[in-house]
Amino acid sequence: MPRLRAWFCRFAGLFRKNRRDAEMAEEMQAHVDLLTERNIAAGMSPEDARNAALREFGGVEQIKEIAREERVWRWADEFVQDIRFGGRMLFRNPGFSILAILCLMLGIGTSAAVMSWIEGILIRPYPLVAHQDRMVALFGTKQGTTEKEGLSYPDFLDLQKYSTLFESFIVDRIMGTTLSIGDRAERASGGIVSANYFDALGVWPMLGRGFRPEEGEGRNAHPVTVISYLTWHDRYRGDPDIIGKTQYLNGVQHTIIGVAPEKFHGTFIGYSFNFWVPTSMQETFDTTGYKLEDRGARWIEGYAFLKPGVTRQQAQAELNAIAQRLENDFPETNRGHVFEILPLSKTPFNAVTNLSPVLAITSGVAAFVLLIACANVSNLLLARSLLRRHEMTMRLALGAGRRRLIKQLFTEGLLLSVISAAGGIMVAYWCRNALVLISPVRSPGITIDYPGQLDWRVLVLSVAVCIGSTMLFALVPAIQASHVDLSGALKSEGSGMIGGSGRSRLRSVLVFVQVALSFVLIAGTGLVLRSLVRMQNADPGFSTRSVVVTSVDLFSAGYKPDRAKIFYEQLLERIRALPGVQSATLARLRPFSYGVYSSAPLEIEGYQPPRNEQLTADYNEVGEGYFATIGIPIITGREFNRTDDENAPPVAIVNETMAAKYWPGKDAVGQRLKVKDKWMEIVGVAKKANYRTKLEQPTPFFYVPVRQNFFVQNNIIIRTDQSAPAISNALAREVHALNPNLAPLDAISLQEQVDLMSYTQRLAVALLAVFGGMALFLAAIGLYAVMSYSVSQTTRELGMRMALGARAGDVLGLVISRGLRLTTAGIVIGAIAAVLMTRLMGNLLYKVSPRDPIAFGFALIVMIAVALIACFLPARRAARVDPARALRV
Amino acid sequence: MAKEKPDLVYGTLDMLILKALQYDSRHGLAIADRIQQMSKEILHVEQGSLYPALYRLEAQGWIKAEWGVSDNNRKARYYKLTAAGRKQLTAEEEHWVRITKGIDLVLSGA
Numbered sequence: 001m002p003r004l005r006a007w008f009c010r011f012a013g014l015f016r017k018n019r020r021d022a023e024m025a026e027e028m029q030a031h032v033d034l035l036t037e038r039n040i041a042a043g044m045s046p047e048d049a050r051n052a053a054l055r056e057f058g059g060v061e062q063i064k065e066i067a068r069e070e071r072v073w074r075w076a077d078e079f080v081q082d083i084r085f086g087g088r089m090l091f092r093n094p095g096f097s098i099l100a101i102l103c104l105m106l107g108i109g110t111s112a113a114v115m116s117w118i119e120g121i122l123i124r125p126y127p128l129v130a131h132q133d134r135m136v137a138l139f140g141t142k143q144g145t146t147e148k149e150g151l152s153y154p155d156f157l158d159l160q161k162y163s164t165l166f167e168s169f170i171v172d173r174i175m176g177t178t179l180s181i182g183d184r185a186e187r188a189s190g191g192i193v194s195a196n197y198f199d200a201l202g203v204w205p206m207l208g209r210g211f212r213p214e215e216g217e218g219r220n221a222h223p224v225t226v227i228s229y230l231t232w233h234d235r236y237r238g239d240p241d242i243i244g245k246t247q248y249l250n251g252v253q254h255t256i257i258g259v260a261p262e263k264f265h266g267t268f269i270g271y272s273f274n275f276w277v278p279t280s281m282q283e284t285f286d287t288t289g290y291k292l293e294d295r296g297a298r299w300i301e302g303y304a305f306l307k308p309g310v311t312r313q314q315a316q317a318e319l320n321a322i323a324q325r326l327e328n329d330f331p332e333t334n335r336g337h338v339f340e341i342l343p344l345s346k347t348p349f350n351a352v353t354n355l356s357p358v359l360a361i362t363s364g365v366a367a368f369v370l371l372i373a374c375a376n377v378s379n380l381l382l383a384r385s386l387l388r389r390h391e392m393t394m395r396l397a398l399g400a401g402r403r404r405l406i407k408q409l410f411t412e413g414l415l416l417s418v419i420s421a422a423g424g425i426m427v428a429y430w431c432r433n434a435l436v437l438i439s440p441v442r443s444p445g446i447t448i449d450y451p452g453q454l455d456w457r458v459l460v461l462s463v464a465v466c467i468g469s470t471m472l473f474a475l476v477p478a479i480q481a482s483h484v485d486l487s488g489a490l491k492s493e494g495s496g497m498i499g500g501s502g503r504s505r506l507r508s509v510l511v512f513v514q515v516a517l518s519f520v521l522i523a524g525t526g527l528v529l530r531s532l533v534r535m536q537n538a539d540p541g542f543s544t545r546s547v548v549v550t551s552v553d554l555f556s557a558g559y560k561p562d563r564a565k566i567f568y569e570q571l572l573e574r575i576r577a578l579p580g581v582q583s584a585t586l587a588r589l590r591p592f593s594y595g596v597y598s599s600a601p602l603e604i605e606g607y608q609p610p611r612n613e614q615l616t617a618d619y620n621e622v623g624e625g626y627f628a629t630i631g632i633p634i635i636t637g638r639e640f641n642r643t644d645d646e647n648a649p650p651v652a653i654v655n656e657t658m659a660a661k662y663w664p665g666k667d668a669v670g671q672r673l674k675v676k677d678k679w680m681e682i683v684g685v686a687k688k689a690n691y692r693t694k695l696e697q698p699t700p701f702f703y704v705p706v707r708q709n710f711f712v713q714n715n716i717i718i719r720t721d722q723s724a725p726a727i728s729n730a731l732a733r734e735v736h737a738l739n740p741n742l743a744p745l746d747a748i749s750l751q752e753q754v755d756l757m758s759y760t761q762r763l764a765v766a767l768l769a770v771f772g773g774m775a776l777f778l779a780a781i782g783l784y785a786v787m788s789y790s791v792s793q794t795t796r797e798l799g800m801r802m803a804l805g806a807r808a809g810d811v812l813g814l815v816i817s818r819g820l821r822l823t824t825a826g827i828v829i830g831a832i833a834a835v836l837m838t839r840l841m842g843n844l845l846y847k848v849s850p851r852d853p854i855a856f857g858f859a860l861i862v863m864i865a866v867a868l869i870a871c872f873l874p875a876r877r878a879a880r881v882d883p884a885r886a887l888r889v
Numbered sequence: 890m891a892k893e894k895p896d897l898v899y900g901t902l903d904m905l906i907l908k909a910l911q912y913d914s915r916h917g918l919a920i921a922d923r924i925q926q927m928s929k930e931i932l933h934v935e936q937g938s939l940y941p942a943l944y945r946l947e948a949q950g951w952i953k954a955e956w957g958v959s960d961n962n963r964k965a966r967y968y969k970l971t972a973a974g975r976k977q978l979t980a981e982e983e984h985w986v987r988i989t990k991g992i993d994l995v996l997s998g999a
Contacts (some may be wrong), residue, residue, distance in 0.1 A: 027965075031917045
């Protein structure tokens, strides 16, 4: 207790310094006075009495100093002093301070923000979910391939039954529906989840309950739903009595049994779910039929929680054993199918796949920016340290201790970095959710969610890096000062020559580093930018300009196939009659969508596959005139027409890649292939096109007529010379005329659809552009600071040159050429580094070499331009120096 | 500070001050006088060195100070022992007795 109290007294002493000092002086004065009086009483003269008293007491000031030390910690006392002094120094030089703080703030802020995205998206993506460190993504693959597929529901049940190393498995399938409340209808995204979903995740509904085990079983047996907090709050206006009320979802009345807690958005990165239904309701929400008992239907995405202490390798080994067992038990569906687990950061079935390379590069870039910022501040500090050399020398001459000087500079550096760190944390806080802002996917009613999480470890790391570097360079003047020859230094201030000493070599290195890092960033940005342009201009194999796509959510509206067929027939007729429409047709999937193409094992007449190859290909169900409408040329044979219906023999059209693979050197037209036990005759070969992204490799792909393979949910593809917005009113009118309760989804051009899917690249460009710009800005500041400082140091030399006859132009040239020499060296190093590093960007680049000369040339020009500007301003100042004054300095 | 005559065994000044304040509160000069008097003029406290010790003790919470008026009507700062100080004094006395006993034994040992 007394220890604590003593501590407190001393601490309090720090802040009551002046009062306590006065009190101490008064007390000692009183003591001396008492002594004096006693001496007078003993018969001394007043003067002698006082002198004797002072002698007896001892050196008043010395004793005060010792006493002060007893009262407060001296270091702390000085610390407060230093902070005051440091603050004054920062204020006296506001330009320097603002620049330095700004640089560090940007550096810390951006790197912390990027780290928070990584933390929030890759490492711990699901707020409120317990034990995410033990959570893994679970999916299927075909043996010997890297192709990822879902799980089938029976397989999922068997995994639960046979596994011993897993705490739990959950399955989760994202789906969309149209949610109508009153007369409003909106798109909503939801999840079909296993009944143990909320329990396994450790997420407890805020109101009501989660699913009971029995609610996962039985075909359409349990129409119950848990809604998200946002849905509850926005669409049901926070109704406290919501539990037990009902909601139509896809035409089936569901009972609301729970409301998820506020921060829980589901388990699909990129989307916030609006509601969840148990697996038993699968058929209601899946346009492609009932699958709960079909071991061959691999439609669900899974997650698993490992038991504590189980490694991924052990778990994977167990999964392999289970896969083996299932293969033996169910060879016809499970031959060659295995299960695989990956850490959440590599989840193959959500936006992580697209985002993780972007985030990886962005984090590298952010680290660059932080480094540049540190180099920059170090430069500024170094430059300033030279300006303060006089001050340091003077203090030393007046008797300041070296340690005391170091401590003061240390405090100044600390002050600087602490202010910047605070600012940086603020920047990070504002930016943590900024990824959503540049995400281009916008659908009304669907919440895009990229959770950013400010993690204290991230903040500590970036703050530590910045404080560390600041400290390092803040101390330089003190170290220098301690080697100063006092008398020499006091005499010869301000007579430096350009170049030479070790200090300026250190500064040159810093400028190299800065220029080099910036060069790498700018070259990288250039590469991504060029890829984007290339990709934008690349031909996907179909027309993007004069084709508009839309759809009507018949499935959610509860249409059965017969009714849907009639609806589409009538709608297409009406659309074709619209002014400006050339043709219109159906396709189950539009190209470049998130939807999954049909895929089935194939048998090809006359083709003997290698032993363990299972032939499969993706295909799409399309209407008559599809190829003409979307603009994919037919190379040989014919296109689908009206007569390819359920009464006609089954037909198919293959793409040229498929034709070349299975019927090399032959005409594929007239050949047959078997899909789902149905032999189809090939009637045409279509030119190859992109189906999902422009990055994909040419793959075998084929088409079947939608009339022979009908699904309720289709897209409507329209070739028109009208723009999408112009035609959408007419579309809405026609849909409304057929069924007043329906409305089409937004009509967009195929170009927009294609752009949606290239958003990874756009995101990368946006991020790199922001960071590249920041790096450039910082590097420019750094160059400018160094140049203007070295010019100011050489004023005397320049003045002398001018006095001896150099003209302003000569001086200008001299200063600029020195600056450029420094920059060129940096650029050379940067170019080498860039060549080594841009290779890592391989999968973000599209038909652009990582050493693309244009991107590198661009970086070169930008850097030289920046260097010229940074050198020109101080050079001009130098050229205006009045020689007489310069020499007198 | 180093030059003072080592009248006092190092570290004992604190204990002497506490002892001087055992029954009465006193100001600085009076504490010095009291120590001198109690030691029958053997111990002589350097007046100045008293204050650092006083502040140290105050910071430890063993003594408390307040302004008062001295016998001859002068303003002076009076120190008085706190409960914690009393405890500390007892502890130090015991400690001292033990140590000196030990030292005596060593010195008188054959």
